[in-house]
Amino acid sequence: xxxxxxxxxxxxxxxxxxxxxxxxxxxxxxxxxxxxxxxxxxxxxxxxxxxxxxxxxxxxxxxxxxxxxxxxxxxxxxxxxxxxxxxxxxxxxxxxxxxxxxxxxxxxxxxxxxxxxxxxxxxxxxxxxxxxxxxxxxxxxxxxxxxxxxxxxxxxxxxxxxxxxxxxxxxxxxxxxxxxxxxxxxxxxxxxxxxxxxxxxxxxxxxxxxxxxxxxxxxxxxxxxxxxxxxxxxxxxxxxxxxxxxxxxxxxxxxxxxxxxxxxxxxxxxxxxxxxxxxxxxxxxxxxxxxxxxxxxxxxxxxxxxxxxxxxxxxxxxxxxxxxxxxxxxxxxxxxxxxxxxxxxxxxxxxxxxxxxxxxxxxxxxxxxxxxxxxxxxxxxxxxxxxxxxxxxxxxxxxxxxxxxxxxxxxxxxxxxxxxxxxxxxxxxxxxxxxxxxxxxxxxxxxxxxxxxxxxxxxxxxxxxxxxxxxxxxxxxxxxxxxxxxxx
Numbered sequence: 001x002x003x004x005x006x007x008x009x010x011x012x013x014x015x016x017x018x019x020x021x022x023x024x025x026x027x028x029x030x031x032x033x034x035x036x037x038x039x040x041x042x043x044x045x046x047x048x049x050x051x052x053x054x055x056x057x058x059x060x061x062x063x064x065x066x067x068x069x070x071x072x073x074x075x076x077x078x079x080x081x082x083x084x085x086x087x088x089x090x091x092x093x094x095x096x097x098x099x100x101x102x103x104x105x106x107x108x109x110x111x112x113x114x115x116x117x118x119x120x121x122x123x124x125x126x127x128x129x130x131x132x133x134x135x136x137x138x139x140x141x142x143x144x145x146x147x148x149x150x151x152x153x154x155x156x157x158x159x160x161x162x163x164x165x166x167x168x169x170x171x172x173x174x175x176x177x178x179x180x181x182x183x184x185x186x187x188x189x190x191x192x193x194x195x196x197x198x199x200x201x202x203x204x205x206x207x208x209x210x211x212x213x214x215x216x217x218x219x220x221x222x223x224x225x226x227x228x229x230x231x232x233x234x235x236x237x238x239x240x241x242x243x244x245x246x247x248x249x250x251x252x253x254x255x256x257x258x259x260x261x262x263x264x265x266x267x268x269x270x271x272x273x274x275x276x277x278x279x280x281x282x283x284x285x286x287x288x289x290x291x292x293x294x295x296x297x298x299x300x301x302x303x304x305x306x307x308x309x310x311x312x313x314x315x316x317x318x319x320x321x322x323x324x325x326x327x328x329x330x331x332x333x334x335x336x337x338x339x340x341x342x343x344x345x346x347x348x349x350x351x352x353x354x355x356x357x358x359x360x361x362x363x364x365x366x367x368x369x370x371x372x373x374x375x376x377x378x379x380x381x382x383x384x385x386x387x388x389x390x391x392x393x394x395x396x397x398x399x400x401x402x403x404x405x406x407x408x409x410x411x412x413x414x415x416x417x418x419x420x421x422x423x424x425x426x427x428x429x430x431x432x433x434x435x436x437x438x439x440x441x442x443x444x445x446x447x448x449x450x451x452x453x454x455x456x457x458x459x460x461x462x463x464x465x466x467x468x469x470x471x472x473x474x475x476x477x478x479x480x481x482x483x484x485x486x487x488x
Contacts (some may be wrong), residue, residue: 017151018049021107021118024153025052027239030162031267032141033057033130036148037065038107040115049116055161060121062099077104079105081117091124101127104158105149107416118149136256137179139172140267143241152242156222157239162269167267175202175213178265187270191229202344208216209236209268216240217263226273233277237269301336305329327402327452333362334398350390352428353382356419363405373414376401380421383428386485392463393430400478401451402430406452426484433477456480 001357029036038050053059072079072120077088081104089103100121107116122130146152162168167184171177177200180188188197191207202210206225215236216223224237243264248253308329315322315356337358338350360376385393397419404417415435422429456478460468467484 004062009329012110015110018107018116020151020154021116021148022050023155023157024148024151025050026144027153027156027159027162028052028120029054030056031144031168031239031269032120032122033126034120035060036119037119038450039070039075039078039082039117039119041079042069045071045288046075046078046082046117055168056164057123057126060098060123062092072284073390075119077102078117078119080104081106081423082114084116094473099124105145107149118145134179136172137155137170140179140241140265143243143264144239144267153222153239156239158252159222159224159239160271161273162237165271167270169270170265171202171268172265173217173263175210175217176200177202184270185213187234187272190232190272190349208234212236213238213268217266220263230450231274233273235271235273235431239267239269241265241267298336298339301332301339305332305336308332323406330363330402331395334359334394335391335402338387349384349386351382351384351423352390352393353378355390355394356397356421359394360419363398363401372421374405375416376419377416378419380419381423383421383423385428389464389482389484392459396456396459396464396480397430399430399456403452404432404476404484428482428484430480431476431477435475 006354018040020040025036025038033054035054035055036052037048037076039046040049041047048065048070051061055062068076077090080086086104087103087105087106089101093097093099100123103120105118105120106114106129109115122180130141134397144153153339165183167187168181169177169184170179177197185197193205197205202213207229208225212223212225217240220240221244222239224235226233226235228397240263241261245413297338297410308325312322312325315325337355340358347358364376377385399400401417401419418431418433418435420431420433422431457468460466460480460482464480469479470481471477
């Protein structure tokens with residue numbers, strides 16, 4: 001085979017191996033209660049190409065280290081692993097003075113070549129606690145780290161995270177409990193197991209542990225399930241462990257020693273989901289009740305609007321009163337649109353583009369006479385706002401559209417009014433443009449006494465904490481700009 005082709009194949013295989021290793025870093029960091037970083041040698045030094053911060057303990061790093069390049073003086077153990085293929089362990093201080101214990105292992109490809117280095121970094125307190133744990137559990141963690149080095153934990157990326165308040169159990173090849181953490185011990189007490197479970201066969205427990213662990217160990221695959229145990233709902237994750245045979249009688253035994261495909265035990269991670277599920281059910285029930293309330297409010301508002309329409313039809317000879325009732329109907333229906341959205345959506349954020357489209361459709365059907373060719377349309381992106389801001393926007397758009405129809409189309413039979421939305425990230429813009437309208441001579445927005453513009457000005461400036469202005473630019477354009485999610 002051509003050497004260049006062989007090199008390309010090896011590079012692809014190395015890349016695939018590093019990807020598998022990266023997928024297993026998260027569970028390795030969580031169970032080891034350590035930060036895990038993957039380094040690769042480059043022209044400028046050793047670069048961090050992957051990092052996993054533990055969710056079971058506070059991370060040593062506030063920011064991501066990916067892309068960070070270190071020198072031999074900064075990380076001698078990393079260069080020792082990358083250049084000499086030797087693992088090592090030592091104490092060092094992070095910038096800021098935090099003392100940590102660092103263990104660095106070379107990552108080897110199928111040909112035995114060093115292609116990367118994995119650094120496991122633990123704060124000194126967590127390291128001392130781990131040293132006091134049972135030797136069988138310490139060995140299990142070394143096996144887990146060895147599997148991570150070989151890329152055998154890639155499928156563990158599909159498991160749910162291992163958290164600070166999760167229990168962990170190590171069972172041996174006979175599925176006998178060799179170690180369980182204090183949290184795990186307390187979790188089993190909730191099921192009624194008050195005695196020390198160390199040395200107990202899983203088969204002797206009236207739980208689902210035995211079946212799941214046996215399946216994981218026989219298949220050699222990571223498994224996860226939710227199961228009801230008595231009155232508790234438990235989540236279990238099982239990682240079958242493949243050991244590394246120690247080389248000689250050295251005190252420090254690297255986890256990348258002679259490989260073995262035999263499953264010699266398993267780590268079982270237990271999480272009590274009972275309270276979480278109860279809270280979720282309560283939240284779903286409350287959300288359903290809130291949606292029902294919004295639905296009833298919408299129906300009541302529509303009923304009030306219908307009554308006002310009936311009253312308006314009886315106002316013959318009283319055009320001002322009839323106009324006032326029609327405007328009130330529009331305002332009520334604008335608020336009803338918001339409650340309709342809230343009754344349909346689980347989230348309390350509303351797409352104001354859809355709100356504007358419904359308001360436009362209502363006004364087109366009710367306020368535009370059949371003999372007039374007036375087109376109302378909405379342009380711009382979908383913008384999601386909390387219900388309070390969306391309600392204010394609905395009222396503002398309704399008032400501006402009704403104002404444009406009332407004052408801009410006296411004596412006009414055709415034209416268009418466009419509502420344009422602008423998403424500026426932190427701010428929202430709404431333009432309502434009547435292309436053919438005109439402002440009266442000497443018009444002053446802040447001296448205008450019309451109820452519609454007073455409502456708009458109050459809602460924008462006080463309700464939305466924004467600004468409102470009218471521009472004469474070949475027509476009349478109402479411009480509203482306000483910040484998203486302003487603080488209370």
